[in-house]
Amino acid sequence: MMMKTLAIEVFMCRSDNFGVLLHDPESGLTAAIDAPEEKPIVEAAERRGWKITHIFTTHHHTDHVEANLALKERYGLEIVGPVNEALAIPGLDRTVADGDEFLFGEHPVRVIETPGHTAGHICYHFPEDKILFAADTLFALGCGRLFERTASDMWHSMQKLAVLPDETAIYFGHEYTLSNARFAISIDPDNEALQRRVAQIEALRAEGGFTIPTMMGLEKETNPFLRVADPAIRRAVLMEGATNEEVFAEIRKRKDNFK
Numbered sequence: 001m002m003m004k005t006l007a008i009e010v011f012m013c014r015s016d017n018f019g020v021l022l023h024d025p026e027s028g029l030t031a032a033i034d035a036p037e038e039k040p041i042v043e044a045a046e047r048r049g050w051k052i053t054h055i056f057t058t059h060h061h062t063d064h065v066e067a068n069l070a071l072k073e074r075y076g077l078e079i080v081g082p083v084n085e086a087l088a089i090p091g092l093d094r095t096v097a098d099g100d101e102f103l104f105g106e107h108p109v110r111v112i113e114t115p116g117h118t119a120g121h122i123c124y125h126f127p128e129d130k131i132l133f134a135a136d137t138l139f140a141l142g143c144g145r146l147f148e149r150t151a152s153d154m155w156h157s158m159q160k161l162a163v164l165p166d167e168t169a170i171y172f173g174h175e176y177t178l179s180n181a182r183f184a185i186s187i188d189p190d191n192e193a194l195q196r197r198v199a200q201i202e203a204l205r206a207e208g209g210f211t212i213p214t215m216m217g218l219e220k221e222t223n224p225f226l227r228v229a230d231p232a233i234r235r236a237v238l239m240e241g242a243t244n245e246e247v248f249a250e251i252r253k254r255k256d257n258f259k
């Protein structure tokens with residue numbers, strides 16, 4: 001039997017956080033992917049007529065958990081989150097760890113731990129729906145800043161995501177895409193797929209549009225953090241003989257200092 005397609009509602013929270021609601025029309029379940037801000041999440045749920053039953057937390061940063069308790073009180077929902085950050089996540093009901101699988105209605109969900117941005121950051125992968133909620137690990141044309149783990153850890157985390165099918169739709173945590181695009185083109189200026197994409201992103205952002213979701217195949221063609229083996233990028237950063245991991249660390253450092 002074919003499962004019905006999950007419905008997804010995307011909206012802005014705070015200044016640049018994405019709010020995401022995921023709804024399963026068969027079971028009636030609705031999950032908020034993180035809980036950055038109460039009001040826009042509640043308004044989005046009301047707009048669609050959905051009652052929020054879960055929060056799927058990716059990491060403990062305030063701009064991802066601040067509305068946890070308010071939403072829990074309002075909806076009586078269940079909060080799922082990473083075992084390695086359990087103490088830092090308000091209202092957490094159920095912990096999950098790398099490789100855990102569970103069902104959202106009849107839709108399989110797999111947990112991928114991706115330390116780097118934080119020590120216990122997790123992504124939620126829906127393999128049959130070909131959807132990844134990557135939060136602050138993998139952005140359109142970028143990757144998360146390293147706050148709690150090393151570039152080497154983040155590199156290994158990115159490799160765990162890069163093996164997912166090209167047709168995977170990726171929902172990420174922040175609208176940073178224009179700034180990511182400017183950095184990407186600065187170290188990969190001759191990449192024609194990237195040139196086309198930067199033009200599209202500039203036009204979309206000028207109209208106030210969102211750049212979410214992206215696709216894994218497109219990221220592999222254009223995201224410098226997934227392209228560290230590319231000879232042109234290696235030449236651009238003068239690291240032709242370095243390991244992939246070393247190139248990744250250098251690119252992450254350059255992005256931190258990019259104006």
Ligand SMILES: [Fe+2]
Pocket residue numbers: 059061064117136
């Ligand atoms: Fe974060």
